[in-house]
Amino acid sequence: MFSWRAQTGRVTWAFTDRHGGVSSAPFHSLNLGGHVGDDAADVESNRAAVATSLGLPRDRLLFMRQCHGREVAVVDGPWNGHEAPAVDGLVTATSGVALAALVADCTPVLLADGEAGVVAAVHAGRPGLLAGVVPAAIQRMRDLGAREIKAVVGPSVCGRCYEVPEELRDAAAEIAPASVAVSWSGTPAIDVAAGVVSQLRANDVAVQWVPGCAREDSSLFSYRRDGLTGRFAGIVVLAP
Incomplete structure (x- = not known):
């Protein structure tokens, strides 16, 4: 169920x-x-199982309607029947709420200041990297009092496996030079996670980067590898 899990003080990653x-x-x-075509009841059963494993009621595991942008929402509890916001980052200062970012090649970014009691989950694909969704989430956390923010960056497609047209790599180079990469076959590529890590460090955030390439690791979902496929998640929880 979990490819990686850790506890740091009040924070579960x-x-x-x-x-x-x-499924x-x-x-x-x-x-x-x-949103991928799977049976809705199966997805809900899977989400409930993850919530139970985290020791939480299902309604306290919150997902977003991700849209490859830079919008970030501050939340304080379950959606209570309302539609999840169309954002790519969730921030909370409420304990006992799990924030989830879904990925299948994109980079899941988990952020926390356990002392201040503020956590965030961010979905950072290539568009989100270029739009600045990670710095936007950091700023929202600091607006809520976070000061010593730590980040855990999860598995995603690596630069060697993310071949793109040259013009896309050039556009990424202007925003996040660290994201420039070369594919296995020597063609232009982008390492989104490397770009995210550079943005985190530029904002004085301590980084732990969990290794793994979604496309190369069959235990993870990868759109680039499989096309029609599911999504795994990065999840962060602040304990009471």
């Missing part, structure tokens, strides 16, 4: 994998994405 759920192929088995 985790990245799920594709095992331990009920059928090609989403087998722990697909957490509700």
Whole structure:
């Protein structure tokens, strides 16, 4: 269920994998994405299982309607029947609420200041990297009193596996030079996670980078590898 999980003071950090759920192929088995064509009841069962593993009621595991932008929402509890916001970052200062960012090649970024009691989950794909969704989330956290922010960057498609047209790599180079990469075959590529890490460090955030390439690791979902597929998640929780 979890490819990586850790506890730091009041903060639980985790990245799920594709095992331990009920979804059928090609989403087998722990697909957490509700927008990919999987059976809705299976997705909900998978999400409930993850919430239970984290020791939380299902309604306190919050997902976004991700849109590859830079918008970030501050939340304080369950959606209570309302539609999740169309954002790519969630921030909370409320304990006992799990924030989730769904990915299948994009970079999941988890942020926390345990002393201040502020956490965030961010979905950072190539558009989000260039739009500045990570710095936007950091600023919202600081607006809520965060000062010593730590980040855990999860597995995503690596630069060697993310081939792009040269003009896209050049555009990324202007915003995040560290993201410039070369693919396995010597063509232009982008390392989104490396770009995210550079933005975190530029904003004085301590970084832990969990290794792994989604495309190369069959235990993770990868759109680049499989096309029609599920989503795994980065999740952060602030304990009471």
